[in-house]
Amino acid sequence: MATQPFAYTIWAQDKPSRAPAVRASRPKVTCTYQRWWYANTLQKVGRGVVDPDRSPSTEQPKDGAWYEVKCSNGSRKIVWIDNKRAPAVNAEQLAQRAYKRIPITPPQVLTAPPRGREGLVGLPHWFYLAKEQWAAKSNRVRTGAVWAEATARPQRMTVNTGEGHTFTCDGPGTAYDPGRPATRQGSTCSYRFRYPTNARRVTVSVTWSGTWHGSGGTGGALPPITRSVTFPVRIVEAQALVTKG
Structure with a gap:
């Protein structure tokens, strides 16, 4: 704005408004x-x-x-x-507590030929779990009116053969029945070792998935749990005997 009283010129200018300070939001x-x-x-x-x-x-x-x-x-x-x-405790917290208390132990693995006996190069070596190993386990926790139940279910069995190969089986494997002819049996979880060894270190792992449900119609998934066991396997080559007739 400009005026001219008594031949003077006076100027006035509004101060520019400052932008409001932006406060950093804390997480x-x-x-x-x-x-x-x-x-x-x-x-x-x-x-x-x-x-x-x-x-x-x-x-x-x-x-x-x-x-x-x-x-x-x-x-x-x-x-x-x-x-x-x-x-106040919620159902999800109780579910995590219940899940940790489920007794999930390393798998009890059987083989054919049986552990302690020699397997042969090129022939199927069976892996399977002992009875009742492939079954869901649950645990329930309650605090007052709030409750939750967690369940762990076996999902897959993984075999590390110790000679550079790992394979996965969708179930517990098929148990070998010594009372049946070999021609009438078949494995759903086996491996043919390629090299002889006195003590091949084999690792078998079972992975469990977790779910939960609780009071108020709540529920969801829980992180998977894996348990493993390692044991030696001896593999030899079959010897052929040639005789003159």
């Missing part, structure tokens, strides 16, 4: 709570592990409980929480 930190059974049972956990303001030797579990707190920013701590302000 949202989420935390999960899980009962810390170790501290509640022993009642002798050191002060450096749990809440330094409380002594577990003087607290009674009926008044509250120790909780393991894990947050998405990587922090982890053990805190005492009174029952009146204990965090």
